[in-house]
Amino acid sequence: MHVIENAPLAPLTTLRLGGPAERLVTAATDEEVIAAVREADDAGTPLLIVGGGSNLVVADDGFPGTALRIATTGFRLDGPLLELAAGETWSDAVTRTVDAGLAGIECLAGIPGSAGATPIQNVGAYGQEVSSVLTEVVAWDRADRTVCTIPAGECGFAYRHSRFKADPGRFVVLRVRFRLQDAAGLSAPLGYAEVARLLGAEPGGRVPVAAARDAVLKLRTGKGMVLDPEDHDTWSAGSFFTNPVLDDAEFAAFLAAVARRLGPGVVPPSYPAGEGRTKTSAAWLIDRAGFTKGYGSGPARISGKHTLALTNRGHARTADLLTLAREVRDGVREAFGVTLVNEPVTVNVTL
Numbered sequence: 001m002h003v004i005e006n007a008p009l010a011p012l013t014t015l016r017l018g019g020p021a022e023r024l025v026t027a028a029t030d031e032e033v034i035a036a037v038r039e040a041d042d043a044g045t046p047l048l049i050v051g052g053g054s055n056l057v058v059a060d061d062g063f064p065g066t067a068l069r070i071a072t073t074g075f076r077l078d079g080p081l082l083e084l085a086a087g088e089t090w091s092d093a094v095t096r097t098v099d100a101g102l103a104g105i106e107c108l109a110g111i112p113g114s115a116g117a118t119p120i121q122n123v124g125a126y127g128q129e130v131s132s133v134l135t136e137v138v139a140w141d142r143a144d145r146t147v148c149t150i151p152a153g154e155c156g157f158a159y160r161h162s163r164f165k166a167d168p169g170r171f172v173v174l175r176v177r178f179r180l181q182d183a184a185g186l187s188a189p190l191g192y193a194e195v196a197r198l199l200g201a202e203p204g205g206r207v208p209v210a211a212a213r214d215a216v217l218k219l220r221t222g223k224g225m226v227l228d229p230e231d232h233d234t235w236s237a238g239s240f241f242t243n244p245v246l247d248d249a250e251f252a253a254f255l256a257a258v259a260r261r262l263g264p265g266v267v268p269p270s271y272p273a274g275e276g277r278t279k280t281s282a283a284w285l286i287d288r289a290g291f292t293k294g295y296g297s298g299p300a301r302i303s304g305k306h307t308l309a310l311t312n313r314g315h316a317r318t319a320d321l322l323t324l325a326r327e328v329r330d331g332v333r334e335a336f337g338v339t340l341v342n343e344p345v346t347v348n349v350t351l
């Protein structure tokens with residue numbers, strides 16, 4: 001176990017923002033993770049679990065407690081069954097499973113961060129979500145002080161949501177298990193029209209699994225959604241806002257607001273999201289409210305490649321990023337009556 005006092009957290013985040021943690025502990029085995037959590041809990045010290053820091057917005061004041069960085073390793077592939085230690089780099093694991101010809105997570109290529117964080121917000125992209133192939137999560141339960149195995153059916157998965165997100169801090173993920181698909185080297189059915197189009201395939205069709213992965217990486221790179229230290233458009237936490245899911249009354253009010261502001265012929269994107277619920281696009285709302293790509297003149301701006309990513313241009317502070325985020329959220333609410341919710345986890349600060 002490696003311990004540093006008063007350790008800056010900014011270098012551990014993809015936004016490169018945030019002040020120091022009182023204490024930074026790096027744990028390389030499950031036993032070290034559990035020992036560090038127990039120690040913090042016994043002392044009543046606030047605890048922040050840090051994976052790859054790609055979904056964290058940390059206060060400029062930092063974190064008054066122990067930040068525990070999960071650096072465990074372990075990749076085990078047994079036929080289509082995959083077990084990953086929480087500290088494994090997610091995108092590397094995707095590469096290895098695609099190289100093995102397995103399908104199910106190929107469209108989640110290029111997503112930064114650790115395997116252990118993928119169940120937290122049910123990571124998803126380009127028509128796939130981890131919840132569709134995840135079988136169980138092995139975690140340290142801080143309430144019961146025991147290691148538990150939680151089957152997928154008890155993880156409360158929904159769009160960018162889970163039991164772990166609903167009850168933050170209770171479970172420390174140690175391992176994640178998946179059942180991938182062996183489709184003779186073919187991808188899972190393509191669930192995203194843009195990917196299918198790029199591959200010259202029909203939505204729902206299958207292509208060689210590596211081709212699907214490569215198409216996704218190409219699309220992601222064009223949107224600044226693959227990390228590149230040289231490109232400030234990727235100094236982000238990915239999408240800053242989730243796509244709003246509206247009930248029937250809210251959706252009707254939204255359509256009326258769109259007609260008032262943009263004219264009766266304008267139809268916003270909409271997707272069924274369960275009984276009486278409709279999902280619309282946060283990127284569309286932000287763009288149509290006037291916050292276009294590259295918006296902003298300060299050290300924090302909207303990415304030049306993607307309306308949904310708020311970025312650090314190199315010398316921003318968290319306060320700058322949050323000022324921009326509030327401006328966008330409030331502007332969208334004023335224009336369309338829809339309140340956007342942040343996707344990244346805010347630490348010691350609120351939007």
Ligand SMILES: Cc1cc2nc3c(=O)[nH]c(=O)nc-3n(C[C@H](O)[C@H](O)[C@H](O)COP(=O)(O)OP(=O)(O)OC[C@H]3O[C@@H](n4cnc5c(N)ncnc54)[C@H](O)[C@@H]3O)c2cc1C
Nearest residue numbers: 049051052053054055113114116117123124125173237238
């Ligand atoms: C350029 C870019 C593109 C992105 N694209 C996508 C995308 O397409 N789809 C998507 O869903 N997300 C995307 N993200 C967001 C992010 O990559 C994911 O949410 C990722 O799973 C976060 O992993 P992490 O290890 O970096 O978590 P962190 O940022 O370190 O932590 C995020 C949250 O998870 C908790 N946590 C982390 N590890 C554990 C653990 N082992 N046990 C318990 N809690 C834990 C943390 O305490 C925190 O609350 C993107 C981010 C960036 C920067």
